[in-house]
Amino acid sequence: MRAARVFADRADGGRCLAEELRHRTWADPLVLGLARGGVPVAAVVARRLGAGLDVAVARKIGAPGRREYGVGAVTAEGPAIYDEAALHTLRLTAARLAWTEAGERAEARRRLGRYRAGRPAAVLAGRDVIVVDDGLATGVTATAALRDVREGRPRRLVFATPVAAPGAADRVRAEADDVVCVAEPPGFRAVGQWYADFRQTSDDDVLDLLFR
Known part of the structure; x- marks a missing residue:
């Protein structure tokens, strides 16, 4: 694992992540970019590994008045998950x-419908599936995505990201067969601080990468 570094952009993060992954042996690999920001990273990884590319969608459930503070996450289907410690700290309940x-x-359903554009979901069963995001902060969104993907019965399920908050990878190891990150830098406050160019990824950007 490398020391703290700033990636030029998500594509640069993808190149560095691919270097961590390309020496492993993969069985019929499929890379799922966690929309939206994870898709530019995943596209580079898929190209370098010669793997298929598709998309996964999970949405953060933010605290009231603090939308960026994720206390839970949800996918298009399946139950929502919540960070019980965060709920307790903020005196919140799932019902609220x-x-x-x-x-x-x-x-999540809107985005998945637009990205798939009538295409069937990729087959996951029996394949090595790598879920890729541009960063890992609390792990709640990644956990929701991994649980959703696990329902497809992949042969092996890996979560991979260029940068993670110290300790965050440990929180998602219970959901994945392996977790790979390039760096877990001290002083982590937000994913964006580790990218020189962290402009927002649009729906059109995602579609372009998926259908390119």
Whole structure:
């Protein structure tokens, strides 16, 4: 694992991550980019590994008035998950967040429908599936995505990211067969601080990468 570094952009993060992954043996690999920011990273990884590329969607459930503070996450299907410690700290309950949860699930379904554009979901069963994001902060969104992917019965399920908060990788190891990250830098406050160019990835960007 490398020391703290700033990646030029998500593609640079993908190149560095691919170097960590390409010496391993993969069985019919499929790379799933966690939309939206994980897709530019995943596209580079898939190209370097000669793997298929598809998309996974999970939405953060933010605290009231602090939308970027993720206390839970939800996918298009399946139950939402919550960080019980965060709920306790903020004196929140899942019931109080039901409206937010429903809105984020609806957005997950909208995005998945647009990205798939009528295509069937990729077959996961029996394959090595690598879920890729641009960074790992709390791990709650990654956990929701991994649980959703696990339902497809992959042969092996790996979570991979260029940068993770110290300790965050440990929190998702229970959900994946392996976790790979290039760096877990001290002083981590947000994913964006480790990219020189962290401009927002749009739906059109995702579609372009998926269909290129």
